[in-house]
Amino acid sequence: MSKKRRNVGIIGSICDKMDGQTVKTKILYEELSKNTDWEIYIANTQNKSTNPIKLLFQTILVIMCCKDIFILVSQNGAKFYFPILYYASKILKRRIYHDVIGGSPEDYIEYNPKNEKYLNSFVVNWVETKQMCKDLEKVRVYNAEELPNFKNLKVVTDDDLVQIFEGVIPLCTFSRVMKEKGIEDAIAAVEQFNKAYGRIVYRLDIYGLIEDEYKSQFEKILHESSDAIKYCGLVDYDKSVETVKKYYALLFPTFWFGEGFPGTIVDAFSSGVPVIATDWSANSEIIDNLKTGIIYPNDKMKSLYDCLVWAYENKNSMLNMRKECIVKAKEYTPEKHIKKIKERVENNGKNIMDS
Numbered sequence: 001m002s003k004k005r006r007n008v009g010i011i012g013s014i015c016d017k018m019d020g021q022t023v024k025t026k027i028l029y030e031e032l033s034k035n036t037d038w039e040i041y042i043a044n045t046q047n048k049s050t051n052p053i054k055l056l057f058q059t060i061l062v063i064m065c066c067k068d069i070f071i072l073v074s075q076n077g078a079k080f081y082f083p084i085l086y087y088a089s090k091i092l093k094r095r096i097y098h099d100v101i102g103g104s105p106e107d108y109i110e111y112n113p114k115n116e117k118y119l120n121s122f123v124v125n126w127v128e129t130k131q132m133c134k135d136l137e138k139v140r141v142y143n144a145e146e147l148p149n150f151k152n153l154k155v156v157t158d159d160d161l162v163q164i165f166e167g168v169i170p171l172c173t174f175s176r177v178m179k180e181k182g183i184e185d186a187i188a189a190v191e192q193f194n195k196a197y198g199r200i201v202y203r204l205d206i207y208g209l210i211e212d213e214y215k216s217q218f219e220k221i222l223h224e225s226s227d228a229i230k231y232c233g234l235v236d237y238d239k240s241v242e243t244v245k246k247y248y249a250l251l252f253p254t255f256w257f258g259e260g261f262p263g264t265i266v267d268a269f270s271s272g273v274p275v276i277a278t279d280w281s282a283n284s285e286i287i288d289n290l291k292t293g294i295i296y297p298n299d300k301m302k303s304l305y306d307c308l309v310w311a312y313e314n315k316n317s318m319l320n321m322r323k324e325c326i327v328k329a330k331e332y333t334p335e336k337h338i339k340k341i342k343e344r345v346e347n348n349g350k351n352i353m354d355s
């Protein structure tokens with residue numbers, strides 16, 4: 001007699017958008033589809049605005065048909081789904097696995113004190129860094145576990161690395177295009193460097209979805225910038241390595257309040273490209289300063305401009321960083337993390353290490 005397939009639900013956004021929430025949901029769905037024989041039901045929150053009746057039907061179907069349910073939503077989504085899933089866990093004995101989006105999960109409690117009860121009712125709250133586990137514990141949420149951001153990318157080899165950069169040196173940003181991601185700081189630092197050297201030494205290629213409310217401001221900045229600055233559009237998340245690997249460094253001067261474990265860092269490491277980033281949120285937990293990138297401000301470099309000067313004057317060190325990035329990237333491939341998720345679900349929500 002054949003074993004009955006496990007029904008598993010996913011509540012999250014699956015569409016063509018390239019934001020972190022959508023990419024994370026799509027990767028989870030794709031990896032579970034590939035690595036299990038589970039029947040996966042989807043409640044696609046992208047339908048909220050376009051077809052809310054369909055989303056409601058999908059949500060009911062997920063809750064009624066699935067003992068194990070993954071949820072990946074923003075704070076707005078949490079406002080609707082957390083109470084429903086709390087009662088589903090208590091009354092219907094559903095096992096809820098909350099894959100946290102972003103880097104400030106403790107804000108859930110400040111936003112709504114009832115979220116403390118909701119979060120503690122879930123099997124687990126998977127957060128992207130160790131610090132986030134500590135932050136949740138401070139607000140009395142005791143079931144957080146670290147699950148790093150991971151992507152199914154083909155990591156480059158040492159043989160793939162660009163060894164020598166001749167002529168104009170290419171830099172890039174690879175995130176949403178918004179002021180809080182430090183786009184203006186990246187442009188200003190490159191322009192300042194080129195002006196100081198009297199020629200175009202660095203060029204900056206900007207990739208990513210432009211936030212609607214920032215579009216006019218960004219277009220104005222581009223118009224006023226030199227030929228060293230260029231917007232290059234969108235890249236599918238599974239084509240990131242092919243694009244990023246040709247760059248000398250990826251700039252990530254973020255100061256966005258919701259920053260968690262940025263997927264752009266995984267893209268860079270998988271491409272063998274060092275990341276020059278602000279000491280913000282979890283960046284310093286992920287990037288080893290002067291090993292897989294540069295975290296600033298630090299003892300030697302106070303600004304992004306200082307980092308660009310150092311990177312220009314220390315090309316051998318930058319090449320060594322490229323090799324270290326490849327080593328680091330292997331920590332963020334799906335294999336071991338999907339294995340952990342699969343074992344947790346097949347152990348009916350119990351942590352395999354505790355059973």
